[in-house]
Amino acid sequence: MTERKPPGVSFETWADKQIRDAERRGDFAALPGAGKPLPSLDAPYDELWWIRGKMQREGLSALPPSLVLRKEAEDAMEAVAAAATEAQVLRIVAAINDKLRDALRRPPEGPPLGRGLFDAEQVLADWRAARAAEAAAREEAAPAQEPPVSESQGRGGWGRLFRRSRSS
Template sequence: MTERKPPGVSFETWVDRQIREAAERGEFDNLPGAGRPLAELAEPYDELWWVRQKMRRENLSYLPETLVLRKQAEDALAAALRAGSESEVRRIVADINEKIRDACGRPLSGPPLNLVPLDADQVVRDWRDRRSSR
């Protein structure tokens, strides 16, 4: 359907003709979901529906930088508490603290960061307490 609308023909008539001819050629036969109701018809209107569908189809996700960093800090703390040695705990804490300090020094997208570097000594104490309680 790359042809242009002829002059003097109303747009609606031209479009209707294009659709009718495509249907006659069978271009609408065997389309995915034919004969079934639209899946999201009962859901509330979302103007970004196509973005969400594309991201779901492509298995993509997006979080603002601040939320990503909060999740990384949470995961780092959990990893530090499961670590096998004190040096590993301190390395994990140092890595996430570097990211937190870097983020605090520049503007980030998303909600406020509200995150401070972890206290490495406190994390080591918590790690030791968990190991001794096993």
């Protein structure tokens, strides 16, 4: 839209003409998100939607740093529960303990942190116990498998009837 609106032409018709010309040139064809639904279409209206979006894109939080760290500690324990190996568990615990150690040295703003470091050995023992309980629950829930029927035992039932009728 580098052109100026000519005098005597209504703004609506001039804008519509600019849009039609751009569509013909294909200026709208390769826009990001073309053909996709708007991400916040079903969300309730929020007057501060643009502030919240900007904060999310910038990685900012409206919570005080101490509460953010508490939430990170909770998320770390959820990640531990979903971890596949002991090495992953130890890495997750070491990472959150580093953050907690920094916060304990220099307390962040906001309410008190209210928690200490995680005991890596205890977390690992709890993780092992949870894995063992899951395995036991799976074994208990699995139906008892019947041993396969060998050819010497015969098929029984309909197979026996079918063999009799063919041999007679």
